[in-house]
Amino acid sequence: MLTLATGNKAVAAAVKEARPLVIAAYPITPQTEIVEQIAEYVAAGELSSQYIPVESEHSAMAACIGASVTGGRTFTATSSHGLLYMHEMVHWAAGARLPIVMANVNRSVGPGWNVWAEHTDAFSQRDTGWLQVFVSTVQEAYDATLMAFKIAEHEGVLLPVMVNLDGFTLSHIMQSLETVEIGDFLPPMHLPHAIDVEQPCAYGPLTGPADYFKFRWDIERSMRDAPGVIAEVEREFGERFGRRYGPTEDxxxxxxxxxxxxxxxxxxxxxxxxxxxxxxxxxxxxxxxxxxxxxxxxxxxxxxxxxxxxxxxxxxxxxxxxxxxxxxxxxxxxxxxxxxxxxxxxxxxxxxxxxxxxxxxxxxxxxxxx
Amino acid sequence: MYEIRIHSRGGQGGVTAARLLALAASRDGKYATACPFYGAERRGAPVVSFVRIDEEPIRVYSQIRRPDLVVVLDASIMDVVDVLQGLKSDGLVLVNSTHAWNGNRHAGRHVDLTGIALSLDLVVAGSPIVNTPMLGAIAKMGIVSLDSVRDAIAETFADDRNVNAAEAAYRELVV
The missing domain is CATH 3.40.50.920 (Rossmann fold)
Incomplete structure (x- = not known):
């Protein structure tokens, strides 16, 4: 369907199509419209996700981690100080190999107090083990968010993905948006290391240097495999929906x-x-x-x-x-x-x-x- | 590319006007972007928003500096803001006013959007709604079609008086 939407509403529409099990979020300018719109979808019964309005961004990511580790699809959105406040959990999500998708509406970091576009917030999370994609149109914000779930959940990746869009310059402007019916492009999430909540057991014990080192190498190995997965997902998206993307737009x-x-x-x-x-x-x-x-x-x-x-x-x-x-x-x-x-x-x-x-x-x- | 800059006061609906205009242009089959300029707005302060319309996808995100059309929703803004700044030499000006405005060397058009809103009792929180009638005036200028303006407004607002106001402005504007 062709409509006109802001960058924020495009992200929300993509999340609606991806149908996460849990969305946990805390509002912050200029991201707020994303989580407001998702909350409206849930309130109107158009989206059956569990929506958790948490008390901070740190808790938003912690709630996504808890839900993701049971094997459920999760989403959150943030910006600037919110992203920095959740920093500890941002590392945790990648280290625990959880395919969480987060929209980050790029905004500067204060002081001086400023709510406009800058990429410092995303780059401050550069070394956390998240995949990061930057988009340039309302349509691309929608498409990249949908593809982010498939890339993150791919068995060869199993790492979280951050979709970055410029605050106000893209989040708040209105452009054409062609929405899709995702169908089996995005199959149900399968997390090989999901915990079984019916069979409680200890999880996340102290990890010695030898195992910890292997876990770190394993993250990097997946990062090195990720370009191939991204290319495959972007190719399939192009074939199904007619819009083609790559590592760069030349x-x-x-x-x-x-x-x-x-x-x-x-x-x-x-x-x-x-x-x-x-x-x-x-x-x-x-x-x-x-x-x-x-x-x-x-x-x-x-x-x-x-x-x-x-x-x-x-x-x-x-x-x-x-x-x-x-x-x-x-x-x-x-x-x-x-x-x-x-x-x-x-x-x-x-x-x-x-x-x-x-x-x-x-x-x-x-x-x-x- | 056709570039429009809308001057209004915070709370007057200038941002919504830009969004509705972009929506109408897209209903005409064109590419359009609506870019509100977000600063430290307060209710009543002068604000601007931008609309670009083109046959091709729009790749510009910066503010409009050389508009083809300047729309002024509150004529008193012209006492404090140079609304003509950067206007192309053949650019047009549309002012919400009861009387003709002579835009020194620029072609000025005027229409009483406030009067139209009041006559239809289209008033919210004590303020006459001027953004939906504005779309009718812009349609009369041939920038978007009246049908698309009707669709864009009806899609956004349930109250029929918004469409009626746009139609009234379409009738009243002399071009």
């Missing part, structure tokens, strides 16, 4: 001399910048990175690269720029832009390309010292 990249690499809505806006630059004779392309964990293999040899980071690792640099450099060996021009919802237009992005100076860092809107 726009006019084939013959490009210079690529803009960005996440989320900035990656989409970059396509318009590419059109402007092409009209000037600059052979530019846009490579919007979708999957951040596992980080995809990118072949950037022989290209100039401009990376836009909507984040910063203080005392180090832009997280995405350094990820690109360490994974590809290419020395990018690192642009720090859009922090705290700073307005970044396609004209600005075209300027970043014109300014391209490999190996340097540029803070957009900050004069002088770089």
């Amino acid at each position: 726009y006019r990249c084939e013959d490009a001399d210079i690529l803009v690499i960005a996440l989320g809505t900035l990656g989409k806006e970059a396509e318009v910048a590419v059109d402007l630059l092409r009209a000037e004779g600059v052979k530019a392309g846009s490579m919007r990175l979708r999957w951040f964990r596992p980080f995809p293999d990118l072949d950037l040899r022989g290209r100039d690269v401009v990376v836009i980071d909507r984040d910063y690792s203080f005392g180090f640099g832009g997280v995405l720029a350094h990820s690109i450099r360490s994974k590809t060996g290419v020395e990018p021009f690192s642009v720090i832009a859009g922090l705290g919802g700073q307005e970044v237009t396609y004209d600005d992005i075209a300027d970043f390309v014109r300014m391209h100076t490999p190996g340097t860092e540029y803070w957009f809107g900050v004069n002088g010292h770089v």
